[in-house]
Each structure stands twice: as structure tokens, then as C-alpha cells.
Amino acid sequence: MIAIKNNNNEINDQKIIDQIRCLGIDMINEAGSGHPGIVLSAAPLIYMLYAKHMNISIENPNFFNRDRFVMSCGHGSALLYATLHMAGFNIELEDLKKFRKIDSITPGHPEYGLTPGVDMTTGPLGQGIASAVGMAMGEAHLKALFNKNDNIIDFYTYVLCGDGDLMEGISYEALSLAGTLKLKKLIVLYDSNNVSLDGKTSLTFTEDIEKRFTSMGWDYHLIDSDNNLEEINNAINLAKTSDKPSLIEVKTVIGKYSKLQGTNLVHGTPLDLEDISMIKKKLGFRDIPFLVTSDTMEDMQYLINKRCNNIVEEFNQKVENLPFELKDKLKHFLNKDYYIDFSKLDFEMPLNNSELLRESSSKVLASLVLGNDTLFGGSADLFMACKNYVKDGGDFSKDNYLGKNIYFGVREHAMGAILNGLALLGFRPYGSTFLSFSDYLRPSLRLSALMNLPVTYIFTHDSITVGEDGPTHQAVEQLTSLRAIPNVEVYRPADANEVIGVYKSIFEHKTPSIISLSRNKLDVLENTKISEVSKGAYVVVDYEAKLDGVLLATGEELHQAIELSKRLLNKGLHLRVVSVPCLSKFLKNDSKYQEEVIPLGIKKIALEAGSSLSWNKIIFQDKYILSIEEFGYSGNYKDVLKKFSFDIESLEKRIENLLK
Numbered sequence: 001m002i003a004i005k006n007n008n009n010e011i012n013d014q015k016i017i018d019q020i021r022c023l024g025i026d027m028i029n030e031a032g033s034g035h036p037g038i039v040l041s042a043a044p045l046i047y048m049l050y051a052k053h054m055n056i057s058i059e060n061p062n063f064f065n066r067d068r069f070v071m072s073c074g075h076g077s078a079l080l081y082a083t084l085h086m087a088g089f090n091i092e093l094e095d096l097k098k099f100r101k102i103d104s105i106t107p108g109h110p111e112y113g114l115t116p117g118v119d120m121t122t123g124p125l126g127q128g129i130a131s132a133v134g135m136a137m138g139e140a141h142l143k144a145l146f147n148k149n150d151n152i153i154d155f156y157t158y159v160l161c162g163d164g165d166l167m168e169g170i171s172y173e174a175l176s177l178a179g180t181l182k183l184k185k186l187i188v189l190y191d192s193n194n195v196s197l198d199g200k201t202s203l204t205f206t207e208d209i210e211k212r213f214t215s216m217g218w219d220y221h222l223i224d225s226d227n228n229l230e231e232i233n234n235a236i237n238l239a240k241t242s243d244k245p246s247l248i249e250v251k252t253v254i255g256k257y258s259k260l261q262g263t264n265l266v267h268g269t270p271l272d273l274e275d276i277s278m279i280k281k282k283l284g285f286r287d288i289p290f291l292v293t294s295d296t297m298e299d300m301q302y303l304i305n306k307r308c309n310n311i312v313e314e315f316n317q318k319v320e321n322l323p324f325e326l327k328d329k330l331k332h333f334l335n336k337d338y339y340i341d342f343s344k345l346d347f348e349m350p351l352n353n354s355e356l357l358r359e360s361s362s363k364v365l366a367s368l369v370l371g372n373d374t375l376f377g378g379s380a381d382l383f384m385a386c387k388n389y390v391k392d393g394g395d396f397s398k399d400n401y402l403g404k405n406i407y408f409g410v411r412e413h414a415m416g417a418i419l420n421g422l423a424l425l426g427f428r429p430y431g432s433t434f435l436s437f438s439d440y441l442r443p444s445l446r447l448s449a450l451m452n453l454p455v456t457y458i459f460t461h462d463s464i465t466v467g468e469d470g471p472t473h474q475a476v477e478q479l480t481s482l483r484a485i486p487n488v489e490v491y492r493p494a495d496a497n498e499v500i501g502v503y504k505s506i507f508e509h510k511t512p513s514i515i516s517l518s519r520n521k522l523d524v525l526e527n528t529k530i531s532e533v534s535k536g537a538y539v540v541v542d543y544e545a546k547l548d549g550v551l552l553a554t555g556e557e558l559h560q561a562i563e564l565s566k567r568l569l570n571k572g573l574h575l576r577v578v579s580v581p582c583l584s585k586f587l588k589n590d591s592k593y594q595e596e597v598i599p600l601g602i603k604k605i606a607l608e609a610g611s612s613l614s615w616n617k618i619i620f621q622d623k624y625i626l627s628i629e630e631f632g633y634s635g636n637y638k639d640v641l642k643k644f645s646f647d648i649e650s651l652e653k654r655i656e657n658l659l660k
Contacts, residue, residue, distance in 0.1 A: 011299040013229055016086065017047045018283040019296040021257075023082035023096060025279065026289045028270050031100040034108070037266040038076035040279070041252040042160060042191040044226040046083050049158050049189070051303040053236050057312050058088040058304065061116045064334050064426075065315045067155050068119045068135050072128030073162040073191065074109040075268065081106045084117040086292075088301045091116060093290055112424070112451045120424060121451050124443050126168025129188065130414050131447075132159045133174040134421020134429075136186035136245070137396070137406070138376075142425070144402040145373055146330055152318045156240070159188040163201050166190070166209070170444070173414030178245045179217030182398040186245040187236065193254040199264050209249055219246040226252045257282050329373050333426035338454050340372055340428065340507040347500060353524050357517040358387040358460050360499040365430075366390055368503075369404055376422060377430035377456070378406025380415045386432035386460045412437050416444025416457075423453035428507070435459035435475040435516055438482060448512035449487040455512045461519040462492070463609040463628075464644065465556060470634030480611040482514055483583060491582045492516040493533070494558035495525045498581050501533025505582070508534065518556040520637070525562065528579060536586030537597055541565050541577035549603040549659050550576045552618070554583075557607045560648060564607075567652050573659055576602075583614060605655060609646055624658060626651065 020043045028034030049069065050056070057063040071080045078099060085091045091105065098104035105115045109123030122128035135157040142153040165171050178186055190209070194201045210220045219242045221235040232250060239246035255266030257279045271279070277287045285291065319327060319334075332339060346367045350359075369375045369390045378396070383389040383405070393404030408415040408431065415431045422429040438445070438459050448455045464474045483490045489511055491502040499517075506513040525540065532538035537552070541562055553561035558579050565575040578597055580586060586594070598604055598618070605624050606615040612627035619625050626646075633640050641647045645654065 011303065013047070013051070015284075016051070016296045016300050017043045018285065019292065020047060020079070020082045020086055022280055022283065022285050023085065023290065023292065024078040025271055025276055027078045027082065027096050027099040027106070029273075029276060030097055030289065032270060033100055034078050034270060035075040035268050036258070036271050037193075037195070037254040037268070038073060038162065038191060039079045039082070040256045040258060040261070040266075041193050041226065041254045042076060042079060044229060044232065045189045045191060045250055045252075046079060046160055048229060048232050048236065049160075050083055050087050051300055052233055054158065055155065055308055055311050056117075056304065057308060058301070060312055061089060063312050063315070065153060065155050065311070068132070068157045070120050070128040070132045070135070070157065070159045071110050071122050072132070072159050072165045073125065074122030074128060076160070077106070077108060077110050080110055080118070081115070084115070086297055086300045087117070087304055088297075089117040093292070097290060120420075121447055124447070125162075125164040126170040127417055127443065127447055129159050129161050129165050130170045130174035130417035130444075131421035131424070132157045132186060132188075133178045133183065133414070134418035135425060136178065136183040136421075137181065137418065138422045138425035138427060139185050140181075140183060140401040141376065141396065142333065146322070146326055148326065150318050150321065152315070152322070152330075156185045156187055159186070160191060161188055162191045163193070163196050163205055167196075167205055170413040170417060173411035174417060175213075175218070175245075176216050177409060177411065177414060177418075180398070181396075182217065182243060183245045184243050187239045188245070188247045190247055190249045191252050192249045193252045195254045195262065195264050195267065197264060197267050209247070213247045217244055219244045221246065221248045223248065223250040226250055226256075332374055336426045338374060338426070338428050338510055340368060340375065342368070342504050342507055344368065344371055345500070349496060349524060354521050355496050355524065356387070356521050357493060357496070357499055358385075358519075360496040361458060361503075361515065361517060362387040362389075364500060364503045369393060372428075374426065374428045375430070376404060376406070376427045377419070378408050378415075379432040380408045380412045380437070381410045382433055383407075385434070386458060388430070388432045388458055406431075412440035413444060416441030416448070419455045420444060420448055420451065420453055423448070423455050424451070428454050428456070430456040430458055432458035432460065434473060435462040435478050436473050438478050445482075445488065445512065446485060449485055452487060452510065453512055454510045456506055457512070457514045458517070459514060460517045462516040463518065463556060464632040464640050464646075465609065465637040466519050466632075467637035467640055468634055471631040474632035474640075475610065476628050476631060477611045479516060479608070480614040483614040488512050488514060489582055489584055490514045490516065491533070492555040493581050494553075494555055494579055495522050495528050497524060497528040497530050498533050498579070501530040502581060504530065505534040505585070516555065520556065522556060522559060525558070533581050534585065535589060535593070536582040536584065537578050537580040539576060539597060540579045541575075543569075543574040543576065545574045547576055547599065547602050548573045549605055550578055550598050551605050551607060551655070552578045552580050552598070553607040554580050555608075557609055560651060561607050563648055564652055564655060567648075568656065571656065573656070575655075587617060603659060605658060607651070626654060
């Protein structure tokens with residue numbers, strides 16, 4: 001496949017592809033670690049995308065209407081960085097030489113926000129392809145929002161994946177939903193080489209890929225060799241005309257041209273110098289590390305610039321021609337300001353002063369979502385239980401991409417990854433499930449934190465007081481393990497006031513956040529304060545007399561703590577009660593505020609119906625942490641509490657003994 005430049009010089013696609021290969025294996029050799037197999041096998045695939053198809057801006061890599069590329073097989077980062085360098089992104093040869101070195105912009109796996117041209121952090125297999133579904137969903141929703149009289153939003157999401165991506169369960173979850181939603185702007189190139197890290201895929205992965213994808217509502221194309229550049233090009237063009245998402249399977253040879261080609265030995269181990277020299281000789285390149293011939297780089301950039309020269313200016317002009325209201329709304333996405341106008345919250349406190357916190361959460365969302373285009377989300381088949389369905393928001397579907405409610409189905413892991421994809425486009429997405437099922441989406445949540453994305457996870461049914469559903473549904477260890485993830489704020493509000501305060505705090509920041517909600521109806525407490533939640537902890541009950549102790553509690557247990565304080569007061573014990581809706585935020589306060597809330601020299605007791613481990617930063621003796629350290633039981637929640645000595649009467653005796 002030969003292209004002609006304006007000066008009648010031919011562009012040799014194969015030579016550029018081989019130049020990318022050489023750069024990639026040089027990077028891995030210099031680093032002493034990496035994955036040469038995919039560099040040698042998949043170079044034609046990534047080259048065809050960047051040189052022939054993707055609408056991108058080299059000068060403005062974050063241009064909003066660009067095509068997105070997700071390197072789902074993130075271990076192929078050397079291939080991506082070499083391609084981006086050849087394309088002209090601000091990645092110099094010196095950066096390639098620092099591959100996998102500390103503080104470089106070319107880390108071992110692609111990292112969003114660090115390297116120009118990298119659209120997502122990838123590495124855990126399956127995550128990239130699943131988040132790409134979120135990007136495609138976001139594109140469809142944005143198009144429905146803004147393409148009134150002109151085709152302003154119009155981009156593809158391309159993915160490069162391998163066998164490992166398709167083995168991971170998260171990919172099946174997300175790809176199944178993509179087919180149901182007919183996300184036609186999603187195109188996946190599959191580097192199909194029949195080898196994984198441990199050996200031939202015949203040991204583990206023998207399903208019929210064509211039948212799998214067509215059964216999910218995808219178009220399928222098979223290219224029998226990576227040498228067939230014309231066929232790859234034609235398949236991508238056909239995929240662009242489809243009304244479905246498309247998978248293009250390209251049969252490749254892992255580690256092509258290496259003496260180890262076709263084996264798992266070339267997957268994740270650097271090649272020896274003799275092998276590198278032999279490969280370069282086969283490809284017609286001199287054996288000089290990081291040698292780039294000027295014609296290959298110029299030719300690749302020529303192909304990109306010829307296609308993409310005016311796309312930024314054309315998009316900006318279309319934006320300027322929008323009616324003022326639409327232009328103003330679109331700028332929230334263009335600037336990624338994630339702004340939510342909380343002053344427009346319309347919230348009526350319950351008439352009987354008691355409410356399910358899930359209902360309180362629902363009222364906040366119902367008040368804000370319809371007036372904010374960036375708020376967009378759904379549930380993993382638990383709208384009825386988690387109560388985050390937005391009435392009048394419409395359902396997001398293949399027939400209504402304008403809908404605000406996403407039915408993820410029973411796909412918690414895919415939901416988390418899809419939320420990341422949406423956040424990468426400028427949405428403030430949210431998703432809900434039970435707290436005990438947060439374990440299903442933990443890898444996606446971890447990537448939310450790594451990429452610093454403003455994703456809100458709404459977890460309900462958050463303790464042993466779920467009751468009759470039993471230990472499988474009763475969260476015990478989840479709060480502690482979620483609090484251990486860096487850059488995630490975990491909130492556990494106690495009543496409707498604190499629910500409002502939690503959302504206000506979440507929407508004031510851009511970090512991923514979790515709101516953990518009780519299953520049960522709870523009174524609106526007299527001394528809880530919306531404005532204090534953002535501090536992480538504050539005093540709700542206090543006495544002028546000398547304190548005998550401080551009782552710290554979260555969520556549902558704050559109600560117990562207040563009742564216990566009243567009971568113990570009758571026994572002459574003065575217990576300050578502190579609400580701790582967000583432990584991590586409290587610990588970020590200066591020592592002066594922390595000591596105002598929890599005075600030095602006073603006994604501290606924590607009360608939470610879950611694992612104790614996250615409280616050890618405040619309380620150093622385990623006996624002063626009243627917690628649950630084993631799985632629960634099926635039964636009425638009051639009986640479950642009594643079984644664990646977590647009912648009011650038992651807690652009163654335990655605390656009294658601690659203070660005496």
C-alpha cells in the first residue's frame with residue numbers, strides 16, 4: 001500500500017511500520033524490561049490507525065473532538081510511545097531512551113495526564129476496552145445533546161486489544177452492553193496472535209471470536225495477516241459505515257522477525273543484542289540504537305497533517321456558530337471544569353423527620369441531574385434498591401442517546417470502567433450498587449483514583465443491618481479496604497443533612513468519591529450540619545462539664561452514639577459525640593482543628609459496624625474500637641446487632657466498662 005506525496009515521492013508504509021518496530025525494541029533494550037512481542041506484531045495495526053484514519057491534533061493533543069485511542073493492552077506502551085514520537089507529539093528521543101525510568105513521561109504502562117497523546121491509563125487487561133465503551137457512550141450522548149443543526153460532536157473511539165483483554169470478564173460485560181446500545185463509533189482492532197504470557201491460547205482460550213461478537217450485536221472482520229495493509233484499511237473503512245460497534249481481528253505473529261517469534265518467550269522479556277541486530281538487518285535498518293531516518297518520520301507526519309490540518313479550526317468555528325445556551329453548556333466539557341451549581345438544590349426534608357438515606361440521595365440527584373449536562377449515570381441493575389433513577393431523565397438506549405439513566409445491567413465491573421470512560425470526556429458520572437459488591441469493581445475504582453477522575457460511586461446497604469439477606473450482602477470489610485485506596489474520599493453520612501453535605505463536598509472537588517448509605521430509615525438528627533461534612537468530622541453532642549470520653553461514629557451508628565451518650569449521662573459520664581462522615585478528610589485538617597474535635601488526653605472510642613483497621617490512625621488500642629471483625633448472619637437486623645453485642649444495651653455496657 002503506497003501513498004504519493006505532493007512532490008510525487010512515494011510513501012512506503014512498511015518502512016514506517018518497521019521504523020516503529022525498531023524504536024520500540026530499542027526502548028525495551030535500553031530499559032532492560034518491557035514487552036517486545038506486541039511491538040513487533042501489532043505495529044501495522046497502530047500505524048494504520050494513526051497514519052490513515054484517526055482525526056487528531058499533534059499541536060493540541062487534548063483537542064475535544066479528536067478520535068480517542070485506547071491501548072487496552074497497556075503492556076504495549078513502547079509501541080504506543082514510538083508511534084506517538086513518529087507522529088510528532090511532544091515526545092522526544094530522549095524521552096524514549098528514558099522508557100520505564102523514574103520521573104519520565106514514558107512509564108511502563110500508559111498513564112493519562114502524563115504523556116501527550118495518551119487518552120487513558122491502561123495496564124490491567126480489559127480495563128481499556130471496557131472504558132472505551134464508556135467513551136463511545138459519552139460520544140453518543142454528547143452528540144444527542146449538541147448536534148442540533150450541525151455535526152459538531154463526531155469522533156470515533158479506537159481500541160487496540162489482545163487475547164488477554166478478551167479473556168478478562170470485564171471486557172465481556174462491557175462489550176455486551178456496547179452491542180445492546182449499538183455504539184457504532186466504537187472500533188476495536190484485535191491483535192490476534194494465539195499466544196499469552198504462559199503459553200499458547202489453545203490451553204485457555206478457544207472460543208469462536210466471530211460467533212461471540214456477532215451474537216453480542218457487533219460487526220466482525222477477519223484479516224488473515226498483518227501484511228495485508230490494504231485489507232486492514234478497508235476493514236476500518238467498512239467499520240466506519242456500520243450501525244454497530246466493530247471488531248477487526250488481525251492474525252499476527254507475536255515477536256515477528258525475532259528468533260523467538262510465535263512463542264510466549266517473546267512476550268515480556270527483552271530481546272538479546274544478537275536478536276535485535278538480526279531483526280534490524282531483516283527490516284533493512286542499521287543496527288544503531290534509536291536511529292530514526294528523517295524520511296520515515298516526515299512521511300508519517302505528512303499523512304497525519306494532510307488529513308487533520310484544519311480539524312481544530314473547523315470545530316472551533318462550529319462551536320462559535322452555536323446558539324449561546326448550547327455553546328455555554330458545551331464549554332463545560334471543553335474546559336473540563338466539572339462545575340455543579342449546588343445553589344440550585346431543591347430539597348424538602350421529610351415531613352415525619354425520618355427517611356431512607358437512599359431516598360435522600362435520590363432527591364439530591366433528582367434536583368441536580370436534569371439541570372447539569374455533566375451529571376450522567378446509572379445503576380448495575382439496582383435502580384429500585386439504590387434509588388438513583390432520575391425521574392424525567394429518560395433512559396439511555398440505542399433509541400434514545402439523550403437519556404440520563406444508564407441501565408448497566410448486572411455488570412458492576414464494567415460499570416466502574418464505563419464511568420471512567422465518561423469522566424475522561426468531561427462528565428461527572430455516577431453509578432450505584434450494594435457496598436458488598438464494590439469488590440466487583442475495585443480495579444476500575446482504583447483506575448479512577450490513578451487518573452484523578454471525578455467519578456461518584458453510590459454504595460448502599462452498607463452494613464450488617466441489611467439483615468435478612470445475610471452475610472453475602474452484609475458489608476464488613478469494604479469500608480476499610482476502600483479507605484485504603486489513595487486519592488479516594490469515602491463518605492458515610494448519618495442522615496439527610498449529611499447526605500446533602502456529602503454531595504456538596506463531592507461536587508466541590510474533582511477526586512473520585514464514594515458515598516456509603518444505610519439500607520434503613522433514619523431520623524434527621526438535631527445537630528448534624530450540612531456545612532460541616534466537608535471537614536470530615538465535627539462535634540454533634542457536647543457538654544460543658546469535664547469530658548469523660550469522645551465517641552466517634554459514622555453513618556447509622558451515629559444514631560446509636562447519640563443515644564448512648566444520653567444513657568451514659570444518666571450514669572454521670574459525659575461523652576462528646578463526633579460524627580465522622582469522612583475519615584480521610586478529617587485527617588487532612590491541621591492539628592489545631594483535629595484537637596478541637598478530639599482533645600488530647602481524653603479517651604477516644606470509635607463505633608462502626610465494620611472492620612476496625614481504618615481507625616488505627618486515631619485510636620491506638622484495639623479495645624477502644626467497637627467494630628465487627630467477622631461475617632454477619634441472616635436474620636432481622638435487630639437480632640443480628642444483638643448477636644454481635646452491637647445493640648444499644650450491649651454497647652452501653654461495653655463503653656461503660658471501657659471508661660471505668
